[in-house]
Amino acid sequence: MTLLAHLQAEMFVRRWKPNAVMAWMPRARQLIHRWPNTEKLARMGDFPANLKHFQKCDILVGNLPGISNRCMELGWTKPVVTVSNFTRKASASMSQLNIKRTSKNDFVIAASGRLAARKGFDVLLKALDRLKNCTLWLMGDGEEKARLDAIAAELGISQRVFLGVGSTSR
Structure with missing residues (x-):
């Protein structure tokens, strides 16, 4: 200094x-x-x-x-x-993840966090679009949820993306 x-x-x-x-x-x-x-x-x-x-x-x-x-x-x-800057533990049942739509042959990519623009989850969706036999479980909630849903729909990958589960615990 x-x-x-x-x-x-x-x-x-x-x-x-x-x-x-x-x-x-x-x-x-x-x-x-x-x-x-x-x-x-x-x-x-x-x-x-x-x-x-x-x-x-x-x-x-x-x-x-x-x-x-x-x-x-x-x-x-x-x-x-x-003073933790991490969220509290949350649990989700497998039915909340809607895994019935996940093919047993699919590779599952799991990501979680507060759905905020700076986290870059949109990049993950764009990467998923280029991959075959993959499903994304994106767990979290936040202000970007609707935009991420729209991106998945626009890319035609909504059936391979499970978005949501839980609420923001801040």
Whole structure:
């Protein structure tokens, strides 16, 4: 990190007087200083090998329980919390997947996630159009569901795509 970045972080905290500052990326934790009256948090998106670079932090936030547990195993004595950015478990019965339409000779491609444009599920549909003897189980829900249905219909592959199952659990 440059000296300018440190000076800017210092200036922002002095000017804005936030209650909390969070380092979202690993390198960003270098910009955390010992600001009084400001909680310093670091988001932990991976399992750390050590915690030597987080000593100025007041709280560590793991995005998985295992990451939070790892921080405690490494000797972290300050608060550790888990705030997951993953959806809750959902279950679906085989009848919900409508597998009766799947030929036993078909290769099944399964994908799941929130049906959002940035996920690129439309690319998966276009790839399926080029494959024979394949069925796609696309499990999820979201704002792109109707558009993905329309793409499958336009490509003539609707009979090989099972779209849906469940609801967005955000």
